[in-house]
Amino acid sequence: MSRGFATRIGSLIAVGAGVALYWPVITKLVHDWLHDDNYSHGILIVPLAAFFVWERRRRLAMTADAPRLWGLLVVVFGLVMLLAGQLGAELFLGRTSMLFVLAGAIVFLRGTPALKVLAFPLAFLLLMIPLPAIIFNQIAFPLQLLASRAGEAALSLSGIPVLREGNVIVLAHITLEVAEACSGIRALVSLLTLGIVYGYFTDDRVGVRTVIALATIPIAIVANAARVAGTGIAAQYFGERAAEGFFHTFSGWLVFVAAFAMLFVVGRTIEWLAPAQATPRAAAA
Secondary structure, eight states: OOHHHHHHHHHHHHHHHHHHHHHHHHHHHHHHHHHOGGGTTHHHHHHHHHHHHHHTHHHHHHSOOOOOTHHHHHHHHHHHHHHHHHHTTOHHHHHHHHHHHHHHHHHHHTOHHHHHHTHHHHHHGGGGSOOOHHHHHHHHHHHHHHHHHHHHHHHHHTTOOOEEETTEEEOSSOEEEOOGGGSSHHHHHHHHHHHHHHHHHHOOOHHHHHHHHHHHHHHHHHHHHHHHHHHHHHHHHHOGGGGSHHHHHHHHHHHHHHHHHHHHHHHHHHHHHSOOOOOHHHHHO
């Protein structure tokens, strides 16, 4: 039996054992993707990561096998994280442990050169894992207040009498609450994912990709603030229906499209200021 064939058999066994071990974690994760609007983008992360692995298949095939025993220690560490997450009912810990087990298995079976090739797809998988509630709330609440302040300022500039109390905007005929769903964190996470993918396909330079990804943060904040302000103006002139139901949902999609347009402009501006040599990936994109 050749060493390459043995490695493939070992890989298949490891994948099967990993899926069996993590099946409850995986099913709960998929449930969250399907039922939590804040992480509905998660269902696209695994196919994209699989594509990134497939794209590296030739580089991976050219990488010599150099198994390292310390990879097994990383696997054990990941399994301890899984156990701790289950005992402590901490979903984030158990879900994150999957990535440690994957990384450790790659090093144990193929070595650190293979891990370097697959580092980006592995890191990209982090985006599929919902944040712990304590961290999520620490991000969402300041975004709620920021969107409320921006909405208040825009309404005042429009000549509309407005009073703000925390994340509640009081108009003459209606009171609007900038709830957690309107904080913009949903658009922020989705736009960050989109920015990473967009930067990956349009430029090979790590610095440019990083700038594009980071640009999604202020873009998402500005876009959400504009949505809150627009909702307040519409509610003032067209009534309560403009702030709820179909119109509210449609405005969210419209603002997200506008945010992506801004991201596209940022990418093109960077390309204009610092042009890069043409690459096959950029040409395909």
